[in-house]
Amino acid sequence: MLRTHDSPELNACLVDRKVTVAGWVDRRRDHGGLIFIDVRDRAGLVQVVFNPEINPDCHKLAGDLRCEFVVQVSGTVSLRPQGTQNAKLATGEIEIIADSLKILNTSETPPFYINEDSEVDENLRLKYRYLDMRRPRVRDIIMLRHQVVRFIRNYFDELSFVEVETPILGKSTPEGARDYLVPSRVHSGKFYALPQSPQQMKQLLMVGGLEKYYQIAKCFRDEDTRADRQPEFTQLDVEMSFVTEEDVMSITEEMFIRMMRQMHPGKRFPSPFPRITYSEAMERYGSDKPDLRFDMHLGDVSHIVAHTEFGVFKNTVESGGKVKAIALPGCAAYSRQELAKLTELAQGYGAKGLLSMSLTRECSCLDGLTMEMVKSVAAKYLNLEQVKQIAIKTGALPGDLIVFVADKEPVVANALGKLRQEMGLRLKLADSDLFAFVWVTDFPLLEWDKDLDRWHAMHHPFTSPLENEIPLLDIEPARAGSRAYDIVLNGYEVGGGSIRIHQAWLQRKIFQVMKYTEAEIDERFGHLLEAFSFGAPPHGGIALGIDRLVMLLSGASNIREVIPFPKNQNAVDMLFNAPAPATREQLNELHIQLRDE
RNA sequence: GGCCCCGUGGUGUAGCGGUCUAACAUGCCACCCUGUCACGGUGGAGAUCACGGGUUCGAAUCCCGUCGGGGUCGCCA
Structure with missing residues (x-):
């Protein structure tokens, strides 16, 4: 090693010991006589002093040092003189009196500050990500992510799960997101697809008798990005045989609780995690991933306003x-x-x-409310009793603004749900010390796709329907419930799973309901159906978004912060400039001809 | 594809129709400085105000378009 100690190991116990440190010049303070250099390594800083009376040549060389030069310094650990200790530094009690300096590498002036936690244009940070990660904020997140993944591996290992790697080059599936395709050189005109998740693979591992599987799996979806979505992301993928919903949920919940205790002792979280059904979530919060750090629930006032003369409400x-x-x-x-x-x-x-209705703050509670305090274009169509009922339904108090949306139920839920989330954050209603985990259960199995004029799976087509509702598939598919569950944290879906279908006939039936022809079923899913015919055990599992989880644990504002080399909003890697054109030779070899556009 | 926000020395910001020959902080360069730690002091260099067009006597500033970045709707089983 080019060093004898890492910076955190340096303390007063080593006084008078000769040590060698290596790292980057974080800052220099050149006093003409004395030169102070803060040497930064992965874990911290240590002050090095160059004194011309100790070693004039070394002091002279230190004068050439600039920020981000890479240095190796040998010297004697020394207690700092009385009154010059720095309490802000872990190594602030001591310093290294240098008697030799080797400049291992020089550095251009960095394009942004590495030694200050200032806001820098993200574009620039991504282009120079390797400099960005020298900054403590980025480095800490990378470390946290490492700890989360290590925790997960230890947890599942203790429970006798087996980590299995599944292929990246797979087969395109018709359901779900757009696939990333990889052309085959060997097979002209054929393509692999990158996995959107190892879903079918892990189910086959269950058929294969592994019983308990997990994987830290890379997944790929060619869809537009968001602050919490990247084209390439990491899932904790889990699957178990001979289990019910309760088994998967309790193992997951226990993992989160232990992880939270270990990594975020300062945050509160509910234990056990509350559970609400999908329909309750939609009704009360207008979202299947409600942020329960604040209440602000939706109130159904339909029956209150139905018989008023206010046209919009009445007609709706x-x-x-x-x-x-x-x-x-x-x-x-x-x-x-x-x-x-x-x-x-x-x-x-x-x-x-x-439509809005404000209740002016002239009294402290609803009892004192009069119609004079109600400001709204709808006010003249409502009586005081109706206003009070509306206030009770929504939890409104004097001083609040009540906003109404009238429309078909899904439109109302979506609009008010999104408004609730946005305004909850804007009004700072979310308790920042709370990690509001919640299970959302009882999802419908199917959803009507009006564009394609057919049913599609709400979760994915391998999700098991509730056993006693299988007959509904033939009569009223919309009413069939599924054995799916989502885990939601602070308004983000951090994971979802289900008990799967393990019988070929039922899986085939689902595909039929979804209007696949027999030929399509066999072509796309024949391998799975055949596998199910060889004694597939009942099984189920869950997948958790590692990036999103680390984002929430670290308090980062977007998912790029927790990915060492992320893509930007246009799915471009700013460091490598990917994607990039392929050469004519490459394309020829892959049997690909570009279309002129 | 739609909508919203942003683009000024290396970096972060100010300026929002004339006082801009563009300000401030920091960084950079030079010199001075033996107890600093965001060291200090003196001096200096550094910007076709993203790009193109228009309005105007006059545009960093107003308008339109393009490009780039971010957020979001659609999309994301």
């Missing part, structure tokens, strides 16, 4: 729609302009419009 309810509302705490005094912004927001989420 009469034609089978719903009128729902949420209360924005303390927003009663919103200006016309602010209300217009809110409406715009709601319209962006699919609502036709947004």
Whole structure:
């Protein structure tokens, strides 16, 4: 090694010992006589002092040092003189009196500060990611991610799970996201697909008798990115045989609880995790991944307003729609302009419009409310009793603004659910010390796809229907429930899973309901159906998004922060400039001809 | 594909129709400095104000378009 100690090992116990450290020049303080250099390694800083009276040549050389030069310094550990200790530094009690310096490498002036935690254009950070990760903030996240993955491996290893690697080059599946395709050189005109998840593979491992499998698996989906979505991401993939929902959920929950205790002792979290059904979640929060760090629930006021003379409400309810509302705490005094912004927001989420009603803060509770305190264009159609009922339904108090959306139920839920999430964050209602885990259960099995005019699986087509609702598949597929469950944290879906189908006849039936022809079923899923015919055990599992989880654990604002080499919004790798054109030779070999466009 | 926000020395910002021959901080370069730790002091270099067009007597500033970045809707089994 080019060093005898890492910076955290240096302390007062080593006084008078000769040590060698190596690292980067974090900062220099050149006093003309004395030169102070902070040497940074992976774990911290240590101050090195160059004194011309100790070694004039060495002091002279130190004058050439600049930020990010790579150095090897030997010297004597020394207690700092009285009054010059630095409590901000782990090594602040001591310093190294240098008697030799070797410049291992020089450095250009970095394009942004490495020794300061300042905001830098993300584009630039990504282009120079290798410099960015010298900064403690980025490095700490990489370390945290390592700890999370190590924790997961230890946890599942203790429970006798087997880590199995599954292939990256696989077969395209018709369901789900767009695939990344890899052309085959050997087979002209044929393509591999990168896995969107190792779903079928892990089910086959169950058929293969592994019983308990997990993997830290790379997954690929060629869809547009978001702040919490990358084209390439990492899942903790888990599958178990001879289990029920309860088994998978409790093993997952126990993992989270232990992980939270170990890594985030300062945060509170519910134990056991609460559970709500999909329909409760949609009804109360307008989302299947509700952020339970704050309440602000949707109130169904349809029956209250159905018989008023207010046209929008009345007509909506009469034609089978719903009128729902949420209360924005303390927003009663919103200006016309602010209300217009809110409406715009709601319209962006699919609502036709947004009706508001403010309850002015002239009394402390609903008992004292009078119609004079109710400001709304709908006020003249409502009586005091109706207003109070609306307030109770939404949890509104004087001083709050109640906003209504009237439309078909899914539109209302989506618009108000998104509005709830956005306004909850804007109004800082979310308790930042809370990790609000919640299980969402009882998902419907199928969802109607109006574009393709057919049913598709809400979770994925391998999810088992509730056993006693299998007959519904023939009569009323929409009502069939599934054995799927999602784990949600602070409004993010961090994982989802299900008990799978393990019988060929049932799997075939699901594909039939989804309007696949027999030929398509055999071509696409024949391997799976055949596997199920050889004594496939009942099985189920879950997949957790590692990136999203680390993002939430670290408090990062987007997923790129927790990925060492992420892609930007346009799925471009700014460091390597990928994707890039292929040469004519490469394309020829792959039997690919580009279309002129 | 739609909508919203952003683009000014290396970096981060200010300026939002004339005072801009573009300001401030930091970084960079030179010199001075033996107890600093975001060291200090003096001096210096460094910007076709993303790009193209338009409005105007006059544009970093207003308008349109393009490009780049971010957020979001659709999309993401």
